[in-house]
Amino acid sequence: MNPAGPSHRPAGAGLPDAAYLATMAGLDLVGPATLRRLASLGDPAATWELIRTGRVPESVCAARAVAPRSQVERWRRQSETVDPESAWIRLRHLGIGVVALGGDGYPRMLLDDPDPPAVLFTLGDPAVLDQPCVAVVGTRKSTGYGRGVAHDLGRELAAVGVCVVSGLALGIDAAAHAGACEGGAPPAAVVGAGLDRPCPGANLALARRVAALGLVCSEVPPGTRAQPWRFPVRNRVVASLASVVVVVESARTGGSMSTVDHAVARDRTVLAVPGPVGNPASEGCNALIAEGAGVCTGVGDVLAALGLSGLVRATPEDRRETPGGDAATVLDALCWRPESVEFLARETRLDLRAVVRGLDWLERHGWVRRTGGFVQRAAAPPGGPPWSP
Amino acid sequence: MLASVSSAVVVGVEGHGVRVEVHVAGGLPSFSVVGLPDASCREARDRVRAAVLSAGFRFPPERITVNLAPTDLRKHGPCLDLPIALALLVASGQLDADPLVGTGFLGELGLDGSVRPVVGALPLAEVLGSGPLVVPLRNLDEVRLVAPGARGAATLRGVAECLQGESPWPDPEPRRSIGAGGVVGESSAERPSVDLADVQGHPLGRLAIEVAAAGGHHTLLVGPPGAGKTMLAERLVGLLPDLTDQEALEVARVHSAAGPTRPGGPVSDAPAVLSRRPPFRSPHHTASVVALVGGGSRTLRPGEISLATSGVLFMDELGEFPAAHLDALRQPLESGVVDVVRASVSARLPARFLLVGATNPCPCGFAPDPRCRCSPAQIQRYVRRLSGPVLDRFDLRVRIERPDPESLFGGGAAVESTGDVRPRVLGARQVAAGRGVRCNRMLRGDALERHAPLHPDAVDLLRDRVDRGTLSVRGAQRVRAVALTLIDLAGGSPPIGVDDLLLAEHLRIGDVTGGAAP
Structure with a gap:
């Protein structure tokens, strides 16, 4: 394929700087730091010309296993196959915007970051990040309890105008986004892959919804596939954008812990949702609390940490109808972890019909949730109907 | 000489009637089977030859042609061995043709002349069910579900003798009693071993x-x-x-x-x-x-x-x-x-x-x-x-x-x-x-x-x-x-x-x- 563009056309023919930066972000071995050094060389169009001719100063290259000379050579060879102009047209075609460090629309929260992204690819409106942001993060391997909390937090934070930030991963992230989409204020997602396929297939519909209501952004150009090492890098952006980071569920060594590390390094407030002892999905959160992180038991704690306590509504009284008869017996036998109907029948010494009848009453009145043959207690709704997973 | 015998082959779970025709005439000695036989069916030649000799009959040193009609139906399995052998015996003048008329035959032959049970005897018998029927002795129980008058055959020699009236047909005790409606009445108390x-x-x-x-x-x-x-x-x-x-x-x-x-x-x-x-x-x-x-x-x-x-x-x-x-x-x-x-x-x-x-x-x-x-x-x-x-x-x-x-x-x-x-x-x-x-x-x-x-x-x-x-x-x-x-x-x-x-x-x-x- 002959790249007719770059070799025969004078550099900088009307293309915005962001187009060059976006192209550079797609080169091999270019991370945020390298991209910032490339950007600091001056006019991006001129820098692209340096890359194309293999004359990039070696000081730009990171001290890593690849020798600077071969890295520069690699960029030069790669630059023959890409063309900033067609890449820019493709971005425009996909509806993807590019904001560059120091340019218009760049999120303010990232400006004083020690390791800010040089460019952000955006789907949606970057201005949503000007609102106070709260990151709601957690494990993919979540429990119904965690997803319920994340969903409620997302919805209630969005309802008071907070931008809920998360990573569009399965589990907690998805529940938080889904809740935020119901809440009102625009949500935001930071993903680790290119925006053409930002997340696991199961979440694509959710991703479109988040982009339509708020913002989905990424540090890497479209076409970049999700690779394990990109997620901790992405997590630093999540931590940096948010004023408060809430960890809903995390294993002791989960990916959310890297978000916490980045948040601590950036002086952000970290809150953790306490969980059942013995549940691996809550071990990380409980350990964070032991280490001194704030406790998040509801939206009030998050708003207090944001300094928006004025928005906290008084704890609503539990307006659920008090169960009686078999329903009360069944509820008494139920703990805060999923149980089978057989277990309840055994504990209550009721027959299956009575248990199922009691559960139906309890479910209709918001006391329990049922999934796949299991039953779990539900927390009192903060108002409005109880959500179903 | 020409002879023909009715039999059947099974397709799916249904029997299809087959007419076995054997022609024995002068010429170079040979034995060929035509009429879309598959490998297991064509191998009948060798089994039939050995069984005929073992049973004490003569194998005619002539040109033998076996045709399986209808010729557009692919024949599978060894259940045509017995009818081929019987038709061969008739065609070579060693067996009287009359007792075979209107009788259906099923059976695989062993080299020693014994008649072995066949797969699908029940659907096969159903399609032949209208007339008298001779089936392997060990298939007799199931065949009698649909053809109560079926006869059992243990050996090729035995079949020949019974057909000529030299000896009575074997009449073994049914292994299970036959209930009303021709169905073996198995006790419904017979439960599986798990409870x-x-x-x-x-x-x-x-x-x-x-x-x-x-x-x-x-x-x-x-x-x-x-x-x-x-x-x-x-x-x-x-x-x-x-x-x-x-x-x-x-x-x-x-x-x-x-x-x-x-x-x-x-x-x-x-x-x-x-x-x-x-x-x-x-x-x-x-x-x-x-x-x-x-x-x-x-x-x-x-x-x-x-x-x-x-x-x-x-x-x-x-x-x-x-x-x-x-x-x-x-x-x-x-x-x-x-x-x-x-x-x-x-x-x-x-x-x-x-x-x-x-x-x-x-x-x-x-x-x-x-x-x-x-x-x-x-x-x-x-x-x-x-x-x-x-x-x-x-x-x-x-x-x-x-x-x-x-x-x-x-x-x-x-x-x-x-x-x-x-x-x-x-x-x-x-x-x-x-x-x-x-x-x-x-x-x-x-x-x-x-x-x-x-x-x-x-x-x-x-x-x-x-x-x-x-x-x-x-x-x-x-x-x-x-x-x-x-x-x-x-x-x-x-x-x-x-x-x-x-x-x-x-x-x-x-x-x-x-x-x-x-």
């Missing part, structure tokens, strides 16, 4: 298989390894009613046609005995599609779903079956038959079975318990095969948990045995028969509307579920049919109340992972 009384705990699982047996509802058992899914499925077949004469004959026909070599099928010594008990088939998930639905390259053999007809098809580890296998089951599940079509032959095989599936909720089996170590992606991949159309075929989807140790070792409270539950099942089936269907699963559309009226509260409940999206419209109808079965089992009568509907709803969980898949 529901062995199952401790599992109130929900026991209820599920009782409902499945009573209403004919396809059932999916979901649970961790070792919970007892297989144990429950094996006991389901004991709850089913005895087969009717017609069903028993159909089952015998299919098993006869499938032959003795199939695992779990009848052993070679006693091919296709007629049983009143519904069959139980449990194919492994590595079985091929053809082994499952029937077919084959040279001949059409019934597959596992046909062998399970009128009985239970148990698919353990349903999630491990390739998607193509599960898709292949969809049409038979709807229509009760499977049409196997090949370029040269086609056959309609019965496939009216009760499907029982068992699966783990995730690869490790423990979801949604914290012990589960599967990643969300693994769980999603695992349950994706079971989603949508496949899951939709199961009226009952039940979570089977490991029973608590107390019920296993703590004295073991008395539980109902198969003998206790079965009368309820039979009662429910009778009620269903009064509605003009074999079982409540068959109630669709108008019939369901007519026979399963809903209490006004129950209507509200179903409407609420459909509005909330926890049940599809179709799902709501299936829940209704299951609720009707619950009422039948309890000896009640419609309209369907809220309690039955709630219990039926709980017997149809939507998420087989127990909420582990996000």
